Amino acid sequence: MASPNPSTAFPTLRTPRGAIPADAPRWNPQRPGAMPHHRYRPAHERVALPPLPDRTWPARRIERAPLWVPVDLRDGNQALAEPMDTARKRRMFDLLVAMGFKEIEAGYPSASRTDFDFIRHLVDSDAVPDDVTISVFTPARPDLIDRTMASVEGLPRTLVHLYTATAPTWRDVVLNRSRHEVHELIRDAATHLLRRADQRPRSDIRFEFSPEVFNLTEPDFVLEVCDGLTELWDASPDRPVVHNLPATVEIATPNVYADQIEYMHRHLARRDSVILSVHPHNDRGTGAACAELAVLAGAQRVEGCLFGNGERTGNVDLVTLALNLYTQGVNPMIDLSDIDAVREVVEHCNRLPVHLRHPYGGDLVHTAFSGTHQDAIAKGMAQHAKQAAELGLPVEEAPWAVPYLPIDPRDIGRTYEAVIRINSQSGKGGIAHLLRTHHGVDLPPAMRPDFSRAVQDVTDSTGRELSPGELWELFHATYLAPALAGPLTLVSWSAEEPAPGEHRFTSTVRDADGREHACLGTGDGPLSAFADALTAVGVTAEVLGHTEDSAAAYVQCRVNGITRWGAGSAPTASVHALLSAVNRALRPGT
Numbered sequence: 109m110a111s112p113n114p115s116t117a118f119p120t121l122r123t124p125r126g127a128i129p130a131d132a133p134r135w136n137p138q139r140p141g142a143m144p145h146h147r148y149r150p151a152h153e154r155v156a157l158p159p160l161p162d163r164t165w166p167a168r169r170i171e172r173a174p175l176w177v178p179v180d181l182r183d184g185n186q187a188l189a190e191p192m193d194t195a196r197k198r199r200m201f202d203l204l205v206a207m208g209f210k211e212i213e214a215g216y217p218s219a220s221r222t223d224f225d226f227i228r229h230l231v232d233s234d235a236v237p238d239d240v241t242i243s244v245f246t247p248a249r250p251d252l253i254d255r256t257m258a259s260v261e262g263l264p265r266t267l268v269h270l271y272t273a274t275a276p277t278w279r280d281v282v283l284n285r286s287r288h289e290v291h292e293l294i295r296d297a298a299t300h301l302l303r304r305a306d307q308r309p310r311s312d313i314r315f316e317f318s319p320e321v322f323n324l325t326e327p328d329f330v331l332e333v334c335d336g337l338t339e340l341w342d343a344s345p346d347r348p349v350v351h352n353l354p355a356t357v358e359i360a361t362p363n364v365y366a367d368q369i370e371y372m373h374r375h376l377a378r379r380d381s382v383i384l385s386v387h388p389h390n391d392r393g394t395g396a397a398c399a400e401l402a403v404l405a406g407a408q409r410v411e412g413c414l415f416g417n418g419e420r421t422g423n424v425d426l427v428t429l430a431l432n433l434y435t436q437g438v439n440p441m442i443d444l445s446d447i448d449a450v451r452e453v454v455e456h457c458n459r460l461p462v463h464l465r466h467p468y469g470g471d472l473v474h475t476a477f478s479g480t481h482q483d484a485i486a487k488g489m490a491q492h493a494k495q496a497a498e499l500g501l502p503v504e505e506a507p508w509a510v511p512y513l514p515i516d517p518r519d520i521g522r523t524y525e526a527v528i529r530i531n532s533q534s535g536k537g538g539i540a541h542l543l544r545t546h547h548g549v550d551l552p553p554a555m556r557p558d559f560s561r562a563v564q565d566v567t568d569s570t571g572r573e574l575s576p577g578e579l580w581e582l583f584h585a586t587y588l589a590p591a592l593a594g595p596l597t598l599v600s601w602s603a604e605e606p607a608p609g610e611h612r613f614t615s616t617v618r619d620a621d622g623r624e625h626a627c628l629g630t631g632d633g634p635l636s637a638f639a640d641a642l643t644a645v646g647v648t649a650e651v652l653g654h655t656e657d658s659a660a661a662y663v664q665c666r667v668n669g670i671t672r673w674g675a676g677s678a679p680t681a682s683v684h685a686l687l688s689a690v691n692r693a694l695r696p697g698t
């Protein structure tokens with residue numbers, strides 16, 4: 109078949125058609141595209157990267173949770189088309205407290221009356237628990253600092269978060285100040301803030317500073333500014349300053365950010381008086397990786413938002429980070445045992461949906477549609493239950509090692525309902541799992557391929573998913589209903605065992621023409637006796653297999669040379685299962 113002409117099929121795409129690079133290996137026929145990639149410069153040309161040949165972060169492990177600081181009420185809020193009103197903010201705040209966060213950036217009080225009023229609301233309604241510190245965000249402008257300080261009047265503990273852009277492009281374009289002038293601006297504002305704090309001797313006021321777009325700022329300038337503030341604010345181990353080094357806009361691979369953080373970790377002055385904090389965004393989709401590598405590199409505190417709301421592609425997602433730690437066996441120090449309840453509040457407050465495939469919290473993230481995954485999960489779950497029993501542990505306490513499920517959905521308040529879903533990509537393992545878990549029907553392994561074919565016929569022809577209810581209907585129609593649907597109908601029957609191991613089956617069978625036949629058979633079991641009885645209506649039936657569970661009986665039978673499965677449910681399970689197999693074999697086209 110001739111290959112389609114891509115430029116006609118997708119006229120707006122500039123399908124790559126430059127010459128294959130001379131040094132490309134034969135297995136890689138990719139061609140250069142026409143998009144103007146030359147307009148962009150790599151990170152190492154945009155910022156002086158710190159020299160760190162002896163970096164230590166790659167060999168480290170994260171063994172405890174950093175201090176998590178949710179910034180949903182500030183950075184998250186400022187990115188919403190419709191910022192949260194007081195009621196929504198309060199709902200978010202209460203959620204954050206209930207989850208166990210101990211430091212919460214509650215707003216940007218100088219930004220708007222709503223923001224200011226919300227901080228006042230927290231103070232006036234005594235909503236801040238004793239062990240929670242409120243952080244408020246302010247630019248380095250005296251008027252705005254004053255407004256910020258007015259908002260927290262009466263709060264016993266506050267972290268005032270001062271920020272200014274320090275990166276060259278921001279200095280030149282936004283602030284229109286030299287490096288020296290920016291430093292002066294920051295020093296002046298920090299001094300102003302210190303004075304205002306000193307006027308509140310009864311409040312515990314600590315300071316945080318963020319050199320905005322840290323990851324694009326010269327490392328020596330960051331050190332100059334941060335060390336200056338550590339000194340100015342007279343930080344001590346008892347009253348540490350927070351230096352928060354944001355990847356305001358991601359610009360490089362996460363290892364570059366890790367190097368930048370480790371460099372600061374090693375070079376910041378009075379390190380024991382500094383809490384090294386990070387604040388990754390997700391422009392390159394690597395916010396979580398940046399945060400994790402930064403913690404390996406020495407960061408002690410991470411700012412982010414629940415489910416990754418925030419400017420542009422979002423702030424780093426604290427849910428993902430916490431559960432990533434959890435699945436390494438590290439206590440995340442915040443509660444995500446009902447992830448859907450958390451998500452519901454976040455979606456309500458942000459008026460933004462969490463994506464179906466969002467790590468841990470999306471609707472589809474514990475679901476397998478594909479056959480081999482389902483097979484592995486079903487086997488893994490069975491093995492998990494077995495192992496728990498062997499260890500004498502409840503299943504929810506036994507070590508978790510189920511293929512394709514990095515976390516036990518139950519640990520975060522999910523059920524197993526959605527783990528396996530059936531469509532045309534599904535296989536016998538998953539189908540059997542659903543019948544077992546939803547309907548107590550434990551299909552014998554030899555029968556599974558047969559039902560899987562029936563399922564595939566439906567899913568292929570409809571292109572649709574089959575719900576557990578529809579799967580049951582199909583099972584019923586395929587294996588249970590034929591016992592009652594002819595061509596043969598069992599009008600009456602009885603089975604007896606006149607001598608041990610000798611069975612007799614006495615029945616009246618109606619054929620497709622409505623004629624009734626007295627059918628009598630003998631055998632070494634009731635089923636073989638029934639099969640024998642069917643010779644009276646011209647049927648040669650041989651039982652090849654027979655199993656039962658509490659829900660049904662399953663019989664495989666060769667009928668006039670055709671092999672079929674049937675199933676029957678109590679109280680006449682086996683007899684109906686055999687009759688079902690016989691009727692299926694006798695039906696034209698089945």
Ligand SMILES: CC(=O)SCCNC(=O)CCNC(=O)[C@H](O)C(C)(C)COP(=O)(O)OP(=O)(O)OC[C@H]1O[C@@H](n2cnc3c(N)ncnc32)[C@H](O)[C@@H]1OP(=O)(O)O
Nearest residue numbers: 183186216218219220247248249271272273282283320356
């Ligand atoms: C990376 C971040 O997330 S930073 C936080 C961003 N968040 C927000 O902007 C949300 C809230 N902000 C606001 O509502 C408004 O910006 C306000 C109320 C704070 C200030 O509003 P306005 O006074 O109208 O000024 P505007 O927002 O246009 O501010 C820009 C001015 O502040 C200066 N500026 C910007 N950031 C800072 C800073 N961190 N420190 C000092 N000055 C700053 C700019 O250079 C500019 O100065 P210019 O007017 O001399 O050119």
Ligand SMILES: CC(C)C(=O)C(=O)O
Nearest residue numbers: 271318320354356387
């Ligand atoms: C911490 C502040 C300045 C911030 O929101 C950012 O840089 O993204």
